[in-house]
Amino acid sequence: MRRLRRFRKPVRMFFILVVGVFLASPLLYLVSGSLMSSAQLTQFPPAFFPSSIHWSNFTAAWDYLHLRAGVNSIIFTVVTVALQWSLCVSGGFVLAKMHFRAARRVVALLGLSLFVPTITTLVPTFVVTDKLHLINTYPGLILPIVAQTGFGTLLFRQYIVSLPTELVDAARVDGAKWMLILRRVIIPLALPATGAYAAISVLTAWNMYLWPLVAATKPSVSVLTESLAPLAETQYGGVIPESVAFAATLITTLPMIVAFLAAQKTFIRGIQGSGVE
Amino acid sequence: MHGKRAERRWANRDRGAAWAILAPNLTLFSIFIIVPVLLAVAISFTNWDLASAPHFVGLANYRRMLSDPMVGQSIETTFFFLLMGVVPTVVIALLFALLVNVRVPFIAAMRTLYFIPAVVSFAASSVLWQWIYRPGDGILDYLLRLFGVNGPAWLSSTSTALPALDIVSIWLSLPVATLLYLAALQRIPEQVIEASILDGAGAFRRLRYIIWPGVRNMTLLVAIVDILAFTNGSFDLVNIMTQGGPINATTTLIYYIYYVAFSNIQLGYAAALSVMQLFLFVALLSVVSLLVKLVNR
Helix, strand or coil: CHHHHHHHHHHHHHHHHHHHHHHHHHHHHHHHHHCCCHHHHHCCCCCCCCCCCCCHHHHHHHHHHCHHHHHHHHHHHHHHHHHHHHHHHHHHHHHHHCCCCCHHHHHHHHHHHCCCCHHHHHHHHHHHHHHCCCCCCHHHHHHHHHCCCHHHHHHHHHHHHCCCHHHHHHHHHCCCCHHHHHHHHHHHHCHHHHHHHHHHHHHHHHHCCHHHHHHCCCCCCCCHHHHHHHHHHHHHCCCCCHHHHHHHHHHHHHHHHHHHHHCHHHHHHHHHHHHHC | CHHHHHHHHHHCCCHHHHHHHHHHHHHHHHHHHHHHHHHHHHHCCEECCCCCCCEECCCHHHHHHHHCHHHHHHHHHHHHHHHHHHHHHHHHHHHHHHHHCCCCCCHHHHHHHHHHHHHCCHHHHHHHHHHHCCCCCCHHHHHHHHCCCCCCCHHHCCCCHHHHHHHHHHHHHHHHHHHHHHHHHCCCCHHHHHHHHHCCCCHHHHHHHHHHHHHHHHHHHHHHHHHHHHHHHHHHHHHHHHCCCCCCCCCCHHHHHHHHHHCCCCHHHHHHHHHHHHHHHHHHHHHHHHHHHHHHC
């Protein structure tokens, strides 16, 4: 019995590793395929590792994706998250620490919005944006997504509630203004919540497809996911070689993989924190 | 009487500042969330092609649903997509969380392998998986053949297209579900589990009496998170990988609504379908939470 126990941990580790590699294998295949020649990627039986490294796939992929789409993706992600963050952290502060009777109803309303499927509001949101003459403009792409403040506001509220009320009260006695309390006291203390929020919303914005697809159809405002989508049809005579399509897919995914590896704890806290709601 | 009013005023003392700070947040929220929900109901009573003015048709759009065979079919497709996707995700995620909830060397690095698909977009997954699924000489069929299995035509067969999309969606959803379960498992004190092992409790009894009570509340959350993720995500996958085909086999309700709105430009009918979808969705969530509560009793 005791002898069996000695082996239990290594066996478990081996098993964890095998399952883990299996789960990550599509991504490993993506990396491997993006470095192959097109001929090697399409050969049969399939190759698992590149026989020679073809960096040229990445320059060709970059040409296909267009610099503009990359810039648009960055603008969309950064501006959306920055604007929404300022609305959410201030809103969360109000709902956590300020005394006003409608607070509970506002919380309920924001919570309810989390359960409305995207498609329910898609057509009317498009109509509203169209009536404001914002289709195919940055504000039209960004503002309707910024407006989805339910998740972030509740996340910040949850976190700020747990901060000691005395911090706010002391500032109030001093006659400090609310916005000053928010900037000097709450935001610095709520930094972990900001990290969690940023991880989730950067990921959501960067990967977003449906809203850009209807609201940003012109190349001047369209984003990377829109450039990527047509590549999924290449099996029927593609626009670009498959290994280049792999490279393009890797290029659009890499920023998020790097961000995840660099800030894994923050991402995990964000995902787990979003579940606590 | 006087005291009560003063108390009320005290509880409401920050009202002005509160609304002022909330104003930008709630204004945007109203314009792009609340107004659209109400507008969806209003548009659903009209015929509208965006080019001309909408005209009121009463309940005609709702009556049309009854005679539209695509409605029943797309609801059924959505139901099976959710069933074949969410149930495996919940079960496998719990198993994975149990597997990696252990203190061994390199566990953090090995867990990364489980979590990394969470950052991949539906669009990127679609490009990758359509290649993996390539019938005949694709890598998946090749690997299956090594095990003596003749792979199906995946995305180009009506019977396997929907399960194939489910597999991609499960792959994308497992990390979050596993993380949520892991958070629940880590709240169970290690001593309790060790004590049960020393008491000679078998793996099954341990699961039933120690693990399950610790994670059952999380199960409802995981189920709801995944129902939302699969409902919303199904659009991206279907639109990019199959466009609803072959022969409508993957036309989920969300994709059908998009098709009616942006290909047929029938905004009124699309709005009516979205209103119906919202009701179905709320009903589904209620049934699921009721089921989980029943199981938990």
